[in-house]
Amino acid sequence: MSTGKIRRPRAETPKGFRDYFGAEVTERKAMLDRIAEVYHRYGFDPLETSAVETVEALGKFLPDVDRPNEGVFAWQDEDQDWLALRYDLTAPLARVAAQYRNDLPSPYRRYAMGPVWRNEKPGPGRFRQFYQCDADTVGSGSVAADAEICAMLADVFETLGLGGDYVVKVNNRKVLNGVMEVAGLAGDDREAERGIVLRAIDKIDRLGEDGVRALLGEGRRDESGDFTKGAGLSAEQAGVVMGFTSAKRATGAETCARLRELVGASAVGAEGVAELETIAALLEAQGYGSDRIVLDPGVVRGLGYYTGPVFEAELTFEILDDKGRKRQFGSVAGGGRYDGLVKRFTGQDVPATGISIGIDRLLAALRAKGRSTGDTAGPVVVTVMDRDRMADYMAMVGELRAAGLRAEVYLGNPKNFGNQLKYADKRQSPVAVIQGWDEAGKGSVILKDLILGARIAESATLEEWKDRPAQVEVPRADLVAEVRKMLGK
The missing domain is CATH 3.30.930.10 (Bira Bifunctional Protein; Domain 2)
Structure with a gap:
């Protein structure tokens, strides 16, 4: 019986080639x-x-x-x-x-x-x-x-x-x-x-x-x-x-x-x-x-x-x-x-x-020259607060997509909410959509402006933050309109 180690392929691009992300x-x-x-x-x-x-x-x-x-x-x-x-x-x-x-x-x-x-x-x-x-x-x-x-x-x-x-x-x-x-x-x-x-x-x-x-x-x-x-x-x-x-x-x-x-x-x-x-x-x-x-x-x-x-x-x-x-x-x-x-x-x-x-x-x-031609913004990320309500989250993302907005539901392990926001950050997502049981009961959703949030963390003054909060609660029926408004800013 062979006891030799399994030789795995090296995960590297061939010399002179590269990957484009x-x-x-x-x-x-x-x-x-x-x-x-x-x-x-x-x-x-x-x-x-x-x-x-x-x-x-x-x-x-x-x-x-x-x-x-x-x-x-x-x-x-x-x-x-x-x-x-x-x-x-x-x-x-x-x-x-x-x-x-x-x-x-x-x-x-x-x-x-x-x-x-x-x-x-x-x-x-x-x-x-x-x-x-x-x-x-x-x-x-x-x-x-x-x-x-x-x-x-x-x-x-x-x-x-x-x-x-x-x-x-x-x-x-x-x-x-x-x-x-x-x-x-x-x-x-x-x-x-x-x-x-x-x-x-x-x-x-x-x-x-x-x-x-x-x-x-x-x-x-x-x-x-x-x-x-x-x-x-x-x-x-x-x-x-x-x-x-x-x-x-x-x-x-x-x-x-x-x-x-x-x-x-x-x-x-x-x-x-x-x-x-x-x-x-x-x-x-x-x-x-x-x-x-x-x-x-x-x-x-x-x-x-x-x-x-x-x-x-x-x-x-x-x-x-x-x-x-x-x-x-x-x-x-x-x-x-x-x-x-x-x-x-x-x-x-x-x-x-x-x-x-x-x-x-x-x-x-x-x-x-700073003249990049492509829209490289990431998608709006709909977070998952309760895995039993995945159909609700899928309905939200479906509405956003039908309105021509780039969007996705978080499909990783939803246990740690912080990881979901880290994921959205890695995706260069402009907005995160959040709806827990409380918001669902009220018929609302929370929209988190991730771009503004990052700016506040870096340099915004308290007055600027108060003037335009990085997080707002809006009626569920207005999801598309409010996301579009936030993206417009």
């Missing part, structure tokens, strides 16, 4: 609902796709990843197909656009919200599962589609109460490709170096000019001693690329003029500059000034699949980091034009453009 879930849903309203107003339709795609359909588009299945959670199915959890919401859209191309309107405008998974090394604030919220237009090659995405993103921030605290930055990959041509990095044989250049420029905010210049050259060793191989550019080539990153001027027109100088005789570069000018004109016509949307050559986006305009949204207010230093909140959304993504499935060019919002970061920003 009441208020966080409520706030997130409220924020997503408000974003969806903006997308809906712009004529975009919702789409939900499976969390699982074939690895083949997902393709290899994660940045800084060399092995086919690295960066995704993948497994082999019984029929030998490799499946994986989606790592973003764009790759599934490309598959949908190809699969249903004969049924969907063209252009197809959709938004999607949900979790994505990345099999990457977790770190502080960096999780392997996180929420994204995307909006894309598939099937339009017009830069008006790109301008519309930027305007819609600005409207999202305005709707969330972040007016004056954000900027949407716009650039164009074609301009960068023109600069690469001038720097002698054109051609299929230079693709690897171009990839390193892209990722290096994308890190300019974090690494600064010297750090990026090192990555354009031989490479860079970080504080931990890790060495990142560089693109191997000469000082002259690196100078051309760095000129591009610092091309931003006081106005969009001046920025475009400087970019025209940088791209020189490159046809693709000139095309990119012309597209930026058109986007700026379209946004200006709708009243989006440079205080909200601005041309910024420093934005490149690290992902390899962008083919034209690229966007990044930054929140400009300051927060304190872990070490108490002031810094800008930073990027919460990014996107751009990716005309080659659907072609993988169909062999035909299908233009597409879109944006992805990092929901967890945006929610953290709203909290930092």
Whole structure:
């Protein structure tokens, strides 16, 4: 007979994952609902796709990843197909656009919200599962589609109460490709170096000019001693690329003029500059000034699949980091034009453009600004003074719910009344309803204002307490009206 101890599973979340409780879930849903309203107003339709795609359909588009299945959670199915959890919401859209191309309107405008998974090394604030919220237009090659995405993103921030605290930055990959041509990095044989250049420029905010210049050259060793191989550019080539990153001027027109100088005789570069000018004109016509949307050559986006305009949204207010230093909140959304993504499935060019919002970061920003979107108040708690009268308490809670109020009966052990109030406190309940035999005999109930009670315990004066008592006895027939009145205060 075995005498070994029972091995119980450890009650802990896997590394890189986390649990979301009441208020966080409520706030997130409220924020997503408000974003969806903006997308809906712009004529975009919702789409939900499976969390699982074939690895083949997902393709290899994660940045800084060399092995086919690295960066995704993948497994082999019984029929030998490799499946994986989606790592973003764009790759599934490309598959949908190809699969249903004969049924969907063209252009197809959709938004999607949900979790994505990345099999990457977790770190502080960096999780392997996180929420994204995307909006894309598939099937339009017009830069008006790109301008519309930027305007819609600005409207999202305005709707969330972040007016004056954000900027949407716009650039164009074609301009960068023109600069690469001038720097002698054109051609299929230079693709690897171009990839390193892209990722290096994308890190300019974090690494600064010297750090990026090192990555354009031989490479860079970080504080931990890790060495990142560089693109191997000469000082002259690196100078051309760095000129591009610092091309931003006081106005969009001046920025475009400087970019025209940088791209020189490159046809693709000139095309990119012309597209930026058109986007700026379209946004200006709708009243989006440079205080909200601005041309910024420093934005490149690290992902390899962008083919034209690229966007990044930054929140400009300051927060304190872990070490108490002031810094800008930073990027919460990014996107751009990716005309080659659907072609993988169909062999035909299908233009597409879109944006992805990092929901967890945006929610953290709203909290930092005190702009939480959700109603996180707990339910009204109907306490149980006598377990034989549970039907009476259930009738009360039923009336409150029927009136649209959030309410529950205490379902723990009712023996200790103090524990019931502790429970209500833990639930952040605003009001407790109490009815013992005495109150039942009189046809009344007691309402305890728990929020006021907590304030009185903390700081209210005796006069304030007398002026508005934290506990009142009201007729049972007026339960709903009196609770509503108390909640209104």
